[in-house]
Amino acid sequence: MTEHASAAKSDLSWLEEDRLHEECGVFGIFNHPDAAALTALGLHALQHRGQEAAGIVSFDGNHFHTERRVGLVGDHFTSRPVIERLKGDMAVGHVRYSTCGDPVLRNVQPLFVDLDSGGFAIGHNGNLTNALTLRESLIKKGAICQSTTDTEVILHLVARSEKQRFVEKFIEALLQVEGAYALVGLTHKKMIGARDPFGIRPLVLGKLGDAWVLASETCALDIIGAEFVREVENGEVVVITREGIESHRFVPKFPARLCIFEYIYFSRPDSIVGGRSVYDVRKEMGRQLAREAPADADVVVPIPDSGVPAAIGYSQESGLPFEYGIIRNHYVGRTFIEPEQRIRQLGVKLKHSANEGQVKGKRIVLIDDSVVRGTTSVKIVQMMRDAGASEVHMRISSPPITHPDFYGIDTPDQDKLLAAHRTLEEMRQFIGADSLAFLSVDGIYRAMGYEGRDDAHPQFTDHCFTGEYPTRLRDREGPPQQKQLSFLAEVG
Numbered sequence: 001m002t003e004h005a006s007a008a009k010s011d012l013s014w015l016e017e018d019r020l021h022e023e024c025g026v027f028g029i030f031n032h033p034d035a036a037a038l039t040a041l042g043l044h045a046l047q048h049r050g051q052e053a054a055g056i057v058s059f060d061g062n063h064f065h066t067e068r069r070v071g072l073v074g075d076h077f078t079s080r081p082v083i084e085r086l087k088g089d090m091a092v093g094h095v096r097y098s099t100c101g102d103p104v105l106r107n108v109q110p111l112f113v114d115l116d117s118g119g120f121a122i123g124h125n126g127n128l129t130n131a132l133t134l135r136e137s138l139i140k141k142g143a144i145c146q147s148t149t150d151t152e153v154i155l156h157l158v159a160r161s162e163k164q165r166f167v168e169k170f171i172e173a174l175l176q177v178e179g180a181y182a183l184v185g186l187t188h189k190k191m192i193g194a195r196d197p198f199g200i201r202p203l204v205l206g207k208l209g210d211a212w213v214l215a216s217e218t219c220a221l222d223i224i225g226a227e228f229v230r231e232v233e234n235g236e237v238v239v240i241t242r243e244g245i246e247s248h249r250f251v252p253k254f255p256a257r258l259c260i261f262e263y264i265y266f267s268r269p270d271s272i273v274g275g276r277s278v279y280d281v282r283k284e285m286g287r288q289l290a291r292e293a294p295a296d297a298d299v300v301v302p303i304p305d306s307g308v309p310a311a312i313g314y315s316q317e318s319g320l321p322f323e324y325g326i327i328r329n330h331y332v333g334r335t336f337i338e339p340e341q342r343i344r345q346l347g348v349k350l351k352h353s354a355n356e357g358q359v360k361g362k363r364i365v366l367i368d369d370s371v372v373r374g375t376t377s378v379k380i381v382q383m384m385r386d387a388g389a390s391e392v393h394m395r396i397s398s399p400p401i402t403h404p405d406f407y408g409i410d411t412p413d414q415d416k417l418l419a420a421h422r423t424l425e426e427m428r429q430f431i432g433a434d435s436l437a438f439l440s441v442d443g444i445y446r447a448m449g450y451e452g453r454d455d456a457h458p459q460f461t462d463h464c465f466t467g468e469y470p471t472r473l474r475d476r477e478g479p480p481q482q483k484q485l486s487f488l489a490e491v492g
């Protein structure tokens, strides 16, 4: 879900980690007396996918109930009165991330509307690449938009469909949108889950006794004790009613192309994504990195938390000891927004501190999962030198990010990406490391058990490394090197 608003960005860059950020997580549960409370727990487990706002919509057999708040799930949805207001045995919820400094409640999801057929709530993880184009044409035809999100376009398309059954209306809407979406929806009779034709963003189906559950990741099933049933497939709509579950395909079946960054950074390490343990894949990426880019060093140090599994893998493969040479403070929140300039200059030290005893006088291999702008890397390399490291060899367990995302991930403009216009040596100099190496594109596929990337039919969506966007980017003109393929052309 992406905002098209021009809300001014407050300058949080000093506080934000230099990372790509997932923009949303979704959760839904059908046929459980504690639907709202379990949805709050599920959203809490998905909090890493979005920290700006959260919302839940429930249905009690007669009425829909909506609670949408700016802030963390735990700030609002642990309150008994809030959960008690969310009556009913079915609920859907959403967490969102945004760098927009002025979060607007009307954009917080799930969005809810009254249609001809009754109420409809929807939560979206991903980004539609033709939403502006569709929105413009809908507005010309008289549509009045209530939010500035791309997700609202789906509601308008469903509302305007002349099909008879709700699921047909919904599918007709999906056939008009392009881009990435994992959706959870709720009507007075049904819970609905859907994934885009490539399955770029994840969505899983679970069971808790007689209740069905939908969630962005399996960690949200685990927190409520639900069992994993299966993934919602790419190009599939699942419709859950009191009678059971139906599956509808709206494009021909073809192999999914999940966003590869779910393995590198977005998903929680304890989640199982696409049948693989995220933790195991990250460790394997570290092993592969050690094979591709060994370093003459004394100790392997992760940049916590996300660099830890890859550093364990690197250490195991290289035989170099693993040490926590950097300690992360987990309690830095947005309460630190906009302090004085000289405090801001302390920058990364708010989040990361050197564990001097583990790095002093040592040649260290510093492991991170990815580099976006490189600004955090600069500070951390300097921090290691200040703590007495004699050499700092930086190793990144994913390839250089050269292209921006258009599928629901917060990325800076292409010219702000460290790797977009620099050689490896220029990047090394910028970061200030003694050596620098990235995992190769084939290497990341090898870490997942393939021989390498299948260039003819790539196994994942990986365009931040390759520039190959799997869908059309109708709302924007891409740089000439982007291969803009219609998904239907690719399916065909």
Ligand code: SF4
Residues within 6 Å of the ligand: 020, 200, 259, 260, 261, 262, 403, 404, 405, 406, 407, 409, 461, 462, 463, 464, 465
């Ligand atoms: S650019 Fe593509 S591969 Fe990279 S994070 Fe976005 S969807 Fe994933």
